[in-house]
Amino acid sequence: MSFNIALSGLAAAQKDLDTTANNIANVNTTGFKESRAEFADVYATSIFSSGRTKVGDGVATSLIAQQFNQGSLQFTNNSLDLAITGEGFFALTPDRQSQDLTYTRAGAFKLDKDNFIVDNKGNFLQGFSVDPVTGENQSVSLSTTQPISIPTSAGAPRETSNVFLSMNLDSRAVETGSIAFDPTDRSTYNHSTSVTVYDSLGESHTVTTYFRKVDTTAPAPSQWETRLVWDDNVATPPGPNSWFSGDDLYFDSSGNFDTTLGVPQIVLPLADLNLAANGYLNNGAQFGNDVVVNFRDASGVRLPTQYAANFDVTNLSQDGTTVGNLTGVDIDAFGRVLASYSNGDSTYLAQVTLVRFANVQGLKQVGNTSWKQSITSGEPIGGQGNTGTFGAVNASALEQSNVNLTTELVDLISAQRNFQANSRALEVNSTLQQTVLQIR
Structure with missing residues (x-):
C-alpha cells in the first residue's frame, strides 16, 4: 500500500x-x-x-x-489589436456561415484577403449588426452574429440635395445693388464663397454664391441680394442670365437676421440641371431632386448676421459625397467599429460581440488560446462592451499573459x-x- x-x-x-x-x-x-x-x-x-x-x-x-x-495591456499601433479590460471573451467562428463559436481573450486580429477581421488561425471575429449612422446595435443574440468585414470603399456616391450656408456680411460694405451683376467683375458684388457639390455619379461641381448689398430701407434697414453660379459660369441657365437668382437676405438695425419672411434659399431646379442643353451635366448624371442652398446650418440654429466685421463664413456644408476610399478604422470602448473614408463619410460597420459565462473555469480548452462552452461553464451570454458586467474594449492594445x-x-x-x-x-x-x- x-x-x-x-x-x-x-x-x-x-x-x-x-x-x-x-x-x-x-x-x-x-x-x-x-x-x-x-x-x-x-x-x-x-x-x-x-x-x-x-x-x-x-x-x-x-x-x-x-x-x-486580468492580464496587463500592451499597447500597439494596430487599430485591429483588441484587448478586454474586465469580463468577457471575443467570439470566433471557423468560417463565415458557421455558428460553431469558440471564445478567446487573444485579440491579435488582422484582415484576410476578403477584408474580414480574422485571428492568426483564420477564424472570423463575430459582431452584431448596428445602425450605420448612430452605431446602435439591433440585437445582442448570439444567433444573429456575423463576421465583421471592412469595406475598402464607401459604396455608391450620393448626390447633393442641400447646401447649408451661414455667414456674417460686413455692414460697412459699399452698396452695389444698382450695378448689373457680373460674376467676372469684382466691383458688381461684395462677397462670395464656394462649395463643392456632387452629382449622381459622384463627379464634383463648384457652386459659388455671391452677395450684393442693396440700397433700400424696406422692409428692413439692410437688404442683400444673392446670386449663384455653377462651375465658374461654364453652364448656361435658362433665361438671359448665366447665373441663378435667390431670395434676398434682410437684417435689422442690430445686425440680426430678419426671420419674418422665412429662411431664404437659392433653388436649382432639377429640370434645369438635368437638361442637356443647359450644359450643367455632361457625364450622363441626373439629379433626382432640386439642389437647394439654405442660408442656415443643418440644425437651423446658426443664421446669417450683418455686423461691422469682415465677411466670415460660419457654416458651410452639403449632404452629397463622391466614392471614397478607406482611410481609417476606429473601435471604441463599446466595441463599435467606425470606418472613415476619404470622401468625409464615417460609417458604423458592426459592434464586436462580447460573451460571458457563469463559470469561466468550466470552459473547455481547445488550443490557440481559445475555449468552448461545456456543461459546467453554463450558457454563453452575448452583449456589448462597457455595459453591465461586460468589460471595455481597448483598441490598439493586447492583453498579455x-x-x-x-x-x-x-x-x-x-x-x-x-x-x-x-x-x-x-x-x-x-x-x-x-x-x-x-x-x-
Missing part, C-alpha cells in the same frame, strides 16, 4: 511540475490564462473498518483550474521538492521490504 501512496505522490508532483512548466512556456502568449493544479486526498473505507486507524490511500489530481484574472514568472519559479521549486520527497518515501519503503526479505 505504501508503494501506491508514494507513487500517487510522485504522479501529483509530476502534474504540478507539468502545469507550472506550461505556465512558464506561455509567459509571452497573448491572452493566455495561467493554470493551477489542485489536489485532493484519496480515502476509502468500508462500514466495518475502523476510521480511527485508517491512514489514507494517497493523493489524486482534483482539477487543473485556469485562473482568469497573466502568468507571474516569479511565482511560477517558486512553485517550480516547491513541486521539485515534493517530487524528491515522494521519491525518498518510495526508496525507504523499498529498503524496508528488502530488509524483511533478508531475515532468516
